[in-house]
Amino acid sequence: MLGTIIITIFILGPVGVLSQSAENNSISERIIGGHSAAEGQFPYQVSIRVNGKHECGGSIISSFWILTAAHCVARYPLGVLLVVVGTNHVKLGTPYGVAQVFVHEQYESQTKINDIGLIKLAGRINFNAKIKPIQLSTSLQPPGTSCVLSGWGFTNVQTxxxxxxxxxxxxxxxxxxxxRAAISAAGLNMPVVDTQVCAFNAPGRGACNADSGGPLVCNGVQYGIVSWGNPCATGVPDVFTSVAANRKWIAIKSGV
Incomplete structure (x- = not known):
């Protein structure tokens, strides 16, 4: 799971095995070793598509606004972007055009610091059992908190x-x-700062390309946005942009 954007770093990876070195230093974003979701299980999940192809994940935060990663939208003109809601299937769903895109003013494309973006839709989302907004965090969660990550990221890195x-x-x-210790041990020259959140499952289980921008949800509240990781699921923690650390920015831009 994670965005189809492959940058110089990977977007997600487990945090447990700190001794395992990465095979390469490219960053990726997708879900490896996951399970298929039931219909309506993640009603806030969206697919962000570029020229009709799934590129990244995102989350519904109101009837007009989608939360995602900056690197998912920063380089694309509005005309090629589409947000699809209300489906578990990557080729189905209800599409919405994009009216505006906001990227954090201090977003750093190389380090992925402040990797957060907002999409304003051209039309209002009609909520139902399969389409609902997610509550946003205003505080941090302690280490060990159980969360869930969802997305349409790569399930196989090679293919x-x-x-x-x-x-x-x-x-x-x-x-x-x-x-930080795990990322350093893997030989990755990437900072982890206080405006980011890390999460882990196990080697062979984690985010991957095309998962980028997707939501990390803990107890029904979104705490993170998929940003980068050591591709893919190599035993290194996946790194997310902290929602709580950016809650004021989200409110200023969207009113949510």
Missing amino acids: QTIPDSLQYIGMRIVSVERC
Whole structure:
């Protein structure tokens, strides 16, 4: 799971095995080792598509606004973007055009610091059992908190397979200190700062390309946005943009 954008870093990875080195330093974003979601299980999940192809995940935060990662939308003109809601299937759903895109003013494309963006839709979303907004966090969660990550990221790194069915995986919050140590041990020259959150499952289970921008949800509240990881599911923590740390920015831009 994670965005189809492959940058110099990977968007998600487990936090537990700190001794395992990465095979390469490219960053990715997708879900590896997950499960197929039931219909309506993640009603806030959206697919962000570029020229009709799934590129990233995102979350519904109101009837007009979608929360995602900056790197998912920063380089694209509005005309090629489409947001699809209300489905577990990557080729189905209800599409919405994009009216505006906001990228954090201090977003750093190389380090992925402040990797947060907002999409204002051209039309109002009609909520139902399969389409609902997610509550946003205003505080941090302690290490060990159980969370869930959902998305249509790669399920196989070698074949770059995007699943038809929405995938999900359980993860636990990891301390910034442990996350930094794991990333350093993997040979990745990437900072982890206080405006980011790390989470982990196990080697072979984590985010991957095309999961980028998707929501990390703990107890029904969104705490993170998929940003980067060591591709894919190599035993290194996945890194998310903290929703709580950016709650004021979200409110200023969207009114949510």
